[in-house]
Amino acid sequence: MGAVLTMNRIDQLFETKKERILNVYFTAGFPELYDTAVIAKQLEIARVDIIEIGIPYSDPIADGPTIQQSNGVALENGMTLKLLFDQLKDIRESVSIPIILMGYINPIVQFGIEAFCKKCEEVGIDGVILPDLPMFEYQDHYKSLFDRHGLHNIFLITPQTSVERIREVDKNSRGFIYMVSSASTTGAKSEISADQETYFTRIKSMQLKNPTLIGFGISNSETFDKACENANGAIIGSAFIKAISKKGDLKENIKNFVVSVTQEVH
Amino acid sequence: MIMKIKVDERGYYGNYGGAYIPEMLYRNIEELRESWLGIIEGEGFRNEFDKLLKDYVGRPTPLYFASRLSEKYGTRIYLKREDLCHTGAHKVNNTIGQILLAQRLGKKKIIAETGAGQHGVATATVCALMGLECIVYMGEVDMARQKPNVERMRILGTEVRAAKSGSRTLKDATNEAMRHWINHPTDTHYIIGSVVGPHPYPEMVARFQSVISSEIQSQLEDEIGRKNPDHVIACVGGGSNAAGAFYHFYEENNVNLVAVEAAGKGNETGQSAATTTLGKPGILHGSKTILMQTDDGQVVEPYSISAGLDYPGIGPVHAHLFETGRAQFLSATDDEAMRAGVEISRLEGIIPAIETAHAFAALDQLTFEPNHVVVVNLSGRGDKDLDTYIKWGQY
Numbered sequence: 111m112g113a114v115l116t117m118n119r120i121d122q123l124f125e126t127k128k129e130r131i132l133n134v135y136f137t138a139g140f141p142e143l144y145d146t147a148v149i150a151k152q153l154e155i156a157r158v159d160i161i162e163i164g165i166p167y168s169d170p171i172a173d174g175p176t177i178q179q180s181n182g183v184a185l186e187n188g189m190t191l192k193l194l195f196d197q198l199k200d201i202r203e204s205v206s207i208p209i210i211l212m213g214y215i216n217p218i219v220q221f222g223i224e225a226f227c228k229k230c231e232e233v234g235i236d237g238v239i240l241p242d243l244p245m246f247e248y249q250d251h252y253k254s255l256f257d258r259h260g261l262h263n264i265f266l267i268t269p270q271t272s273v274e275r276i277r278e279v280d281k282n283s284r285g286f287i288y289m290v291s292s293a294s295t296t297g298a299k300s301e302i303s304a305d306q307e308t309y310f311t312r313i314k315s316m317q318l319k320n321p322t323l324i325g326f327g328i329s330n331s332e333t334f335d336k337a338c339e340n341a342n343g344a345i346i347g348s349a350f351i352k353a354i355s356k357k358g359d360l361k362e363n364i365k366n367f368v369v370s371v372t373q374e375v376h
Numbered sequence: 377m378i379m380k381i382k383v384d385e386r387g388y389y390g391n392y393g394g395a396y397i398p399e400m401l402y403r404n405i406e407e408l409r410e411s412w413l414g415i416i417e418g419e420g421f422r423n424e425f426d427k428l429l430k431d432y433v434g435r436p437t438p439l440y441f442a443s444r445l446s447e448k449y450g451t452r453i454y455l456k457r458e459d460l461c462h463t464g465a466h467k468v469n470n471t472i473g474q475i476l477l478a479q480r481l482g483k484k485k486i487i488a489e490t491g492a493g494q495h496g497v498a499t500a501t502v503c504a505l506m507g508l509e510c511i512v513y514m515g516e517v518d519m520a521r522q523k524p525n526v527e528r529m530r531i532l533g534t535e536v537r538a539a540k541s542g543s544r545t546l547k548d549a550t551n552e553a554m555r556h557w558i559n560h561p562t563d564t565h566y567i568i569g570s571v572v573g574p575h576p577y578p579e580m581v582a583r584f585q586s587v588i589s590s591e592i593q594s595q596l597e598d599e600i601g602r603k604n605p606d607h608v609i610a611c612v613g614g615g616s617n618a619a620g621a622f623y624h625f626y627e628e629n630n631v632n633l634v635a636v637e638a639a640g641k642g643n644e645t646g647q648s649a650a651t652t653t654l655g656k657p658g659i660l661h662g663s664k665t666i667l668m669q670t671d672d673g674q675v676v677e678p679y680s681i682s683a684g685l686d687y688p689g690i691g692p693v694h695a696h697l698f699e700t701g702r703a704q705f706l707s708a709t710d711d712e713a714m715r716a717g718v719e720i721s722r723l724e725g726i727i728p729a730i731e732t733a734h735a736f737a738a739l740d741q742l743t744f745e746p747n748h749v750v751v752v753n754l755s756g757r758g759d760k761d762l763d764t765y766i767k768w769g770q771y
Contacts, residue, residue, distance in 0.1 A: 168542060168674040169660065171554045172398040178541050190672040215396060216659045217673030241398040242659070246386070266399040270561050275402070290400060293562075295555045 119208040119236045120262055120285040123159060124321050124342070131343025132334070132372060133160035133323055134350050135212060137180040138197070139189025140166070141355060146197045147204075149354065152361050154205045156368035161205070162239065162345065163198075165191055165213030172241045174297040176348040180355075191221050195229045202234040210264065212239040223252060227259040237262035237285050245282065264288050269309045276316060286321040289313060289341060291328065297348025299327040302336045310340035334371045346371065381626035381693065381702065387575020387663070390699065392692035395574035396659045400558040404566075405662075407481065409576050415480050416473065416583065428472050429587060432505070433462045435469075437588075439595035439751070444723040451744035454605070455724070455754045456592055458617065465729065465756030466585060466617045467498035471567055473584035475502040478565035485564040486510045489539075489553040491518055491546030491613070492683035492731070493525025494756060495569030500534035510534040513552040515545035518683055525760060543677040546687055550661050570614025571691030574662030578619075578691050585620025592751055593624055605749040607742065609634040611734040612705075613649070613685035615694045617755035622703065632704060635694060636738040638680035638731075639707035649678035649686045650707040652698045660688065666695040681710035681764060682730040684756075708737035716740075717758065718771045729756035730764055 123131070134153055138146045146163065153161050166184035170177060191213075201209070211230065218226050218240070230238070238261055243252070248263055256263055262285035267276050269292060279287060292299060292306055313322065324337035325345030337344035353367035354360060369375055387393045387409075397405055415421055429435040437457040446453045458466035471488075478486060486503050489512070490496030496512040503510035512529055516538040519526050529536050542548040550572075557566045571578040571585075593603040608625055610618035612635040625631040640648035648654060651666055658667035660675060668676040668688040680686040690698075697703035708716070717733030720726055728736065732755045744750060758765065765771070 169547065169551050171551050171661075172400060172558065174555070175541070182542070185674060192672070214659075216667075216669070216675075219657075219659060220669065220671065220673030242396045242662075244395055244397065247394065247396070268400050268402075270403040271399065272403070293400065294559050295400075298559065 118260055118262055118285065120160070123208055124286065127159065128321065128342055130338045130372070131159045131323060132368070133162055133343065133345040134158045134368070135162040135164060135345060135347035136350055136354065137164040137166055137177065137184050138194045139184035139187045140180040140351070141183065143187040143189060144197065145360065146194065147201055148360065149364065150201060150209065151204050152364040153368070154207050156365050157374070158207065158368055159343065160208045160210060162210045162212050163194070165194060165211060165217055167214040167217055170214060172295055174295040174348060176297045176351050180351045191217050195233055198233040208236040209234065210237040210239060211235055215240050215243045224255060227255050227261060230261055231259040235261065237264050239264045239288060241266060245279070249282065266290050267313070269293055273316070276313070276318070280318045280320055283320045286323050286342065287318060288345065289322045289324045291324050291326045291337070294326055296326055300329055300333070302327070302333055307340070314340055331371050331373050381696065383575070383579045387579070389693045389696035391657070392663070392665050392695040393575055393578060394664050395662055396664065397574045397662050398558070400561065401554070404557065404561055405574050411481065412477060412576050412580050415477055421476060421480070424476055425473055429469065433468050433472065434460060435587065436591045436595070437461060439592060439599065442724050445720065448723065449739055449744055450746055451748045451750055453750045453752060455726070455752050456588060456621065458588065458753060458755045459726065459728065459732070459757035463494070463498050463501050464759060465494045465498070466588060466620060467495045467569060468501065469587055469620065470569065470581050470584040470616060471495070471498040471502045474565070474567040475506050475508070478508070478567070479506065481565060483563060483565035484508065485560070486567055487553050487556050487564055488512045488567045488569060489546065489549040490514050490569065491549065491687065492760065493518070493522040493529070494684060494760070496534070496536070497525055497528050497532070499567050499569070500529040500532035503534060504532045511537055511556065513537050513539050513549040513556065515539045515543070515549045517544040518546065518549070521683055522760070545677065547675060547677070554661070570616040571619045571693055572614045572661055572663065572665070572689060578663065578693055581616055582619040582623055582693060585616050586623035588617070588620035588753065589622060589624035592621070596749070600749060604628050604631050605751045607632045607634055607744070607748065607750045608753070609636065609735050609738055609750065610753040611636045611685060611731050611755065612690055612694055613638070613687045613731065614689070615691040617753055619691060619693055621751070621753040626702070633697065633702065634704045634706060634738060634742065635697070636734045637705060637707040638682055638685035638713070638734055639709045640679040640681070642709055643707060647679040649680040651678070651688065651690045652705045653707060655689070663692045665689045665692045666698065681713065682734065684729070684731040685734065706738045706741050708734045712737040712740070714765070714768045714770070717765070726754065727758035728754060729758050730761045732756055
């Protein structure tokens with residue numbers, strides 16, 4: 111077995127593709143309880159680069175109304191972290207692109223950090239985004255466990271993050287850095303402002319060692335293109351949740367949405 | 377051995393506390409963490425804070441010997457009269473402190489969350505006093521339950537925004553306030569109303585409320601010649617009045633600290649807010665604490681007749697006091713609290729807030745010696761609760 115085969119799928123991706131990376135977020139157990147694996151497979155078919163699966167939580171403070179609502183519906187549907195791992199048990203038979211779990215720290219703490227890491231490795235998770243886990247807590251109490259199970263912890267930076275801290279994030283990051291596009295919760299804005307472009311340029315000029323993906327407020331081909339001019343790609347969440355909330359065939363909705371963003375017909 | 381109840385540099389009291397916040401709030405919290413202590417210990421700040429507490433809030437509040445209540449329980453009971461503070465509860469001690477802090481941080485706008493509306497009113501009041509713009513988030517359900525406080529805030533010039541997410545109560549109002557802060561990180565200060573939230577909020581709020589125990593000590597010294605009582609009793613939702621009443625007694629191990637939680641319709645009914653009985657360690661609103669939650673880690677909506685106590689967590693300092701056994705945690709049901717509220721009204725001519733009535737309900741659960749000195753923190757007055765008293769009806 112060569113080193114390449116055991117390399118984290120996120121790292122593999124960025125080895126071969128450095129532009130127009132599309133990471134799509136959706137909430138596990140939404141719109142229907144057992145849609146999780148279906149959506150993941152369909153995203154791979156639609157040629158998305160990274161799948162980010164949200165672990166629903168009762169109090170998602172970094173999220174705007176759309177994702178809050180999808181979390182609420184998923185919980186009402188009966189979604190739990192335990193069930194999510196069951197749903198993802200065979201996911202690697204049909205999905206080969208990187209999969210990231212995004213979630214708030216409390217459900218993971220209740221599940222047990224070590225048990226969580228083991229399960230992630232078992233089903234083939236490549237990284238996690240835990241917005242309310244502070245960096246020093248991660249370094250002191252989580253990092254060695256995450257490393258042992260091949261999990262990248264993705265850190266966020268925002269327009270308010272200081273240069274020193276961005277450097278620190280860059281030093282401690284593996285996989286990529288999640289660039290929050292503006293001072294906002296998810297799904298807040300529909301256009302990229304001049305201030306945001308200044309921020310994007312500033313980060314670009316820092317020449318970070320990690321790739322960057324821009325998220326929050328990326329919703330369509332215009333904002334996706336703009337993000338891709340300034341980073342290695344983008345993360346779309348709320349707009350995708352809206353797209354799969356629409357009536358009609360789920361698979362068609364997914365395909366059409368991805369094409370509408372990337373403007374690439376496969 | 378003297379137990380130290382002290383927050384460490386990362387904001388932990390033993391196993392509880394910390395600052396579990398998204399990166400979007402990092403800078404705000406860091407700014408507070410670095411500057412709060414220097415600001416509030418400055419002479420100018422202290423003078424202004426003390427003067428406002430005296431002239432505007434009406435401090436020191438009396439420590440009143442409740443003779444008829446004492447007779448009933450066969451001991452010596454004193455009431456710390458926080459109900460006599462301007463706006464009717466202890467909440468204003470903290471909002472005065474935080475508004476002065478916000479001014480020194482150059483913040484132009486204030487946000488707050490509120491459950492029953494007492495903290496919202498106390499925040500609206502200090503914003504009017506200082507001429508700062510104020511938005512208070514309040515659960516849609518609570519707005520309907522606490523209409524008079526909504527209107528008080530509006531009269532004071534505050535915008536009250538309904539939190540329509542989740543269960544539409546205090547926890548969701550807190551979520552919405554945090555989301556607002558994420559969206560307005562530079563010009564806005566968030567006045568958290570209890571000893572909850574990310575470090576440094578729990579310790580900062582406790583410091584502003586610690587005037588309560590500081591006064592109790594000097595008043596007891598004058599009254600009975602010793603500064604320490606045998607028991608201090610306070611109700612706990614998030615726990616700001618209890619933290620204030622306990623603060624200067626944390627390390628006085630001969631003082632029995634009694635925290636009283638709301639047991640709603642009974643701890644076995646599933647309709648309760650008694651966090652230490654029903655909760656387990658978890659993370660909510662920026663700190664690790666004891667939390668009512670499902671096995672899957674979803675936060676459970678608590679219940680109490682008192683809108684000020686139905687919070688699913690407790691401040692991290694209380695989680696620590698509970699875990700170490702430094703404080704005794706009791707709970708009182710709706711009925712026990714309502715009966716106690718009426719009893720205090722009849723014996724002492726004071727109608728307490730229903731939150732506070734829970735503290736009085738604990739008198740029945742404790743045993744006292746005739747020479748014991750018992751201080752009950754009378755955290756708020758019952759004017760806002762008349763509707764609830766009327767609906768309960770058993771008087």
